[in-house]
Structures are given as structure tokens and as C-alpha cells.
Amino acid sequence: MSRFRMTCLWAAVALSMVSGSVQADRANIVSAGGSITEIIYALGAQDRLVARDTTSTFPQEAQALPNVGYVRALSPEGVLAMKPGLILAEDDAGPPETLELLREANVPLVLIPDVSTSEGIATKIRAVGDALGVDEPANELAKQVTAQMKVVADRAAKVPEHSRKRVLFVLSLQGGRILAAGHDTEASSVIELAGAVNAMNGFSGYKPVSEEAVIAAAPDIILMMDRRGAGMADDAAVLSLPALAATPAGQEMALIRMDGQYLLGFGPRTAQAVTELADRIYGPAGS
The missing domain is CATH 3.40.50.1980 (Nitrogenase molybdenum iron protein domain)
Structure with a gap:
């Protein structure tokens, strides 16, 4: 085992492994993905955030959080330095080596599906809500966004x-x-x-x-x-x-x-x- 890999594993020795739905304390969250960070704020769970990635620029107060790097070029050392209880990341986060190290370090990691459709946004919101243990507010937000996107779709359909x-x-x-x-x-x-x-x-x-x-x-x-x-x-x-x-x-x-x-x-x-x-x-x- 390389010294770098060993360092990452020791840094997370106190963190527990999860499988399936998240069983962590859902505190000390690192968010990797601008839309995920926006959803966390929209659900009122921003007090649990300890760090975010460079794409997390909204709302403005998120920019005061420590920055762990670009969502697709995350450093395991930078992420683990935040002592996360949970990492929420878009499903194209990476590189793969970093995700592997985070999993080996027993860090609770949830990859959130990221599909560029109205349905994809609702799914993303509900996935974040499930990871945070706030299903009801997430369902309400997903319904609101779906209704807003229907208005958008209806307008587009009227363009000859x-x-x-x-x-x-x-x-x-x-x-x-x-x-x-x-x-x-x-x-x-x-x-x-x-x-x-x-x-x-x-x-x-x-x-x-x-x-x-x-x-x-x-x-x-x-x-x-x-x-x-x-x-x-x-x-x-x-x-x-x-x-x-x-x-x-x-x-x-x-x-x-x-x-x-x-x-x-x-x-x-x-x-x-x-x-x-x-x-x-x-x-x-x-x-």
C-alpha cells in the first residue's frame, strides 16, 4: 500500500461504513456539485455543510465554506481533511481513484444521479433529501420544481x-x-x-x-x-x-x-x- 493511500485511510479511521441508504449521522457534509449544494440550502440543511466544491457558487454564502476542489478533480486529502460524516457528490464526480480511496477509508459517500431533464431535477432533489433524512421537504420541493418546469415546457411547445x-x-x-x-x-x-x-x-x-x-x-x-x-x-x-x-x-x-x-x-x-x-x-x- 502506498504512503499516500495509507495516509488517506488513517485520516478517516474514525468514520463508519454505510451501504444502501445512508446510516451516517448526516452531519459534517461535504458537497461536490453546485446543484447539490443549492438543493441542500433549499431544504434548509445548510448548517450541516462543512465544505463544498468550486462549482458550488450559489447561494453566495456557500462561497464562505472551505473549497475541496473541482467536482471532477477532487483530492482525497482535501476532502478527508474536512472530517466528513457524509459526502454528497454528483454521479460524474471524480477522479475514480479519489472515490475509491474515499470508499476504502470508510467514508459515507452517496453519488446523486444528475440527468439534464425536468424529471432528472426532481429525482436529484429526492435523492438528496433521502441522503439527508428530510424526505418530506424534498418531495415538496420536487413537486414545486416539476410544476415550474411544466410551465417552461408548455411555453416552449407553443413556439412554432x-x-x-x-x-x-x-x-x-x-x-x-x-x-x-x-x-x-x-x-x-x-x-x-x-x-x-x-x-x-x-x-x-x-x-x-x-x-x-x-x-x-x-x-x-x-x-x-x-x-x-x-x-x-x-x-x-x-x-x-x-x-x-x-x-x-x-x-x-x-x-x-x-x-x-x-x-x-x-x-x-x-x-x-x-x-x-x-x-x-x-x-x-x-x-
């Missing part, structure tokens, strides 16, 4: 097929190269929920795309995460890129930026985020 805007989600720009969202992505799901069409449906996941592919996709709107900081290109600079300038979106200077966790988190605020996106694409409902 011939009027649906083509939206290109740009995840990043590296050296002018566009990393775009294909199908089977959170971005594609939220675009469709807003009653629009993902302009890049010919591939799965997030992939670099050529200038020719962008022009052929002919997006009406460019959608990006609203990231702050030095080196971030402003709207004019983005839309002046040759690949984008030649599209309807570039010609109309149509670029929408929204907070990434709000837009793509698929948590309690998703109906609000989709409604805002639809308003910005088509104008407010009823206008």
Missing part, C-alpha cells in the same frame, strides 16, 4: 417549428478555436427547454468545431457562460471572430451570456434560468 431560433453554445474560445456543445449536453438540453434548437446537433458532447462547421450551422444566437476576469473577450471581440461574424448571430450581434451554474446546473433554479433564456431569445412571454 419554423420560428425556433438556432442557438450555438460556445463553452470556450482558445486561440480563436470554438469549443461548442453538441447533443447529450446540459447546454443542448437547456436550449431545447427554452424552445430553441441547438445549432450543433451533429455530434455528442463538447468538441472543437471548424470555422466551416460554425458557418454551416448558421446560428441565430450565440450563447456563452458569463465568466469574469482578465483576458475574457467582450461581446464585440467574440462576434468579430471570422467563424461567428459570417453567421446570422454575428451579423445581428446576437450574443447572450448567463451564469454557468445558473444556466447549466439543473437544480432548483433551472425553471427560472430557462425562462430568462427564453425571454432573451424570444422576448417576455405574452409580449
Whole structure:
């Protein structure tokens, strides 16, 4: 056994193993996943949190908690240093080596299903509620969110097929190269929920795309995460890129930026985020 593995195991020697439903004291929770953290706050269980990951940026008070790193690049040492009684993580958390070490260290670990649909949000809320032992409030929250998402779906269904805007989600720009969202992505799901069409449906996941592919996709709107900081290109600079300038979106200077966790988190605020996106694409409902 490596020294690193032994250190991790000794750090968690006092923690007990669980199987099936969580039998831990449900205190000293480490949350790995922005939507999970949002749900914990929405259920009023935030006093149990001792740490969160970098995607857990809402509500703002969550940012005062210790940060254990990015949800898909967690450090077992950082997590175990929090002496967690329970770890709640999105089901794509990782890396696998970290999850293995946490399990070997007898840390109660629950992976929460993360599916980018209305039903997936309700399932996620109920799973968090089950792990926390607050099933009734979780069921109520899931019902509220489901009702809100039905309103969103009904609005999207009223958009005529011939009027649906083509939206290109740009995840990043590296050296002018566009990393775009294909199908089977959170971005594609939220675009469709807003009653629009993902302009890049010919591939799965997030992939670099050529200038020719962008022009052929002919997006009406460019959608990006609203990231702050030095080196971030402003709207004019983005839309002046040759690949984008030649599209309807570039010609109309149509670029929408929204907070990434709000837009793509698929948590309690998703109906609000989709409604805002639809308003910005088509104008407010009823206008």
C-alpha cells in the first residue's frame, strides 16, 4: 500500500461504513456539485455543510465554506481533511481513484444521479433529501420544481417549428478555436427547454468545431457562460471572430451570456434560468 493511500485511510479511521441508504449521522457534509449544494440550502440543511466544491457558487454564502476542489478533480486529502460524516457528490464526480480511496477509508459517500431533464431535477432533489433524512421537504420541493418546469415546457411547445431560433453554445474560445456543445449536453438540453434548437446537433458532447462547421450551422444566437476576469473577450471581440461574424448571430450581434451554474446546473433554479433564456431569445412571454 502506498504512503499516500495509507495516509488517506488513517485520516478517516474514525468514520463508519454505510451501504444502501445512508446510516451516517448526516452531519459534517461535504458537497461536490453546485446543484447539490443549492438543493441542500433549499431544504434548509445548510448548517450541516462543512465544505463544498468550486462549482458550488450559489447561494453566495456557500462561497464562505472551505473549497475541496473541482467536482471532477477532487483530492482525497482535501476532502478527508474536512472530517466528513457524509459526502454528497454528483454521479460524474471524480477522479475514480479519489472515490475509491474515499470508499476504502470508510467514508459515507452517496453519488446523486444528475440527468439534464425536468424529471432528472426532481429525482436529484429526492435523492438528496433521502441522503439527508428530510424526505418530506424534498418531495415538496420536487413537486414545486416539476410544476415550474411544466410551465417552461408548455411555453416552449407553443413556439412554432419554423420560428425556433438556432442557438450555438460556445463553452470556450482558445486561440480563436470554438469549443461548442453538441447533443447529450446540459447546454443542448437547456436550449431545447427554452424552445430553441441547438445549432450543433451533429455530434455528442463538447468538441472543437471548424470555422466551416460554425458557418454551416448558421446560428441565430450565440450563447456563452458569463465568466469574469482578465483576458475574457467582450461581446464585440467574440462576434468579430471570422467563424461567428459570417453567421446570422454575428451579423445581428446576437450574443447572450448567463451564469454557468445558473444556466447549466439543473437544480432548483433551472425553471427560472430557462425562462430568462427564453425571454432573451424570444422576448417576455405574452409580449
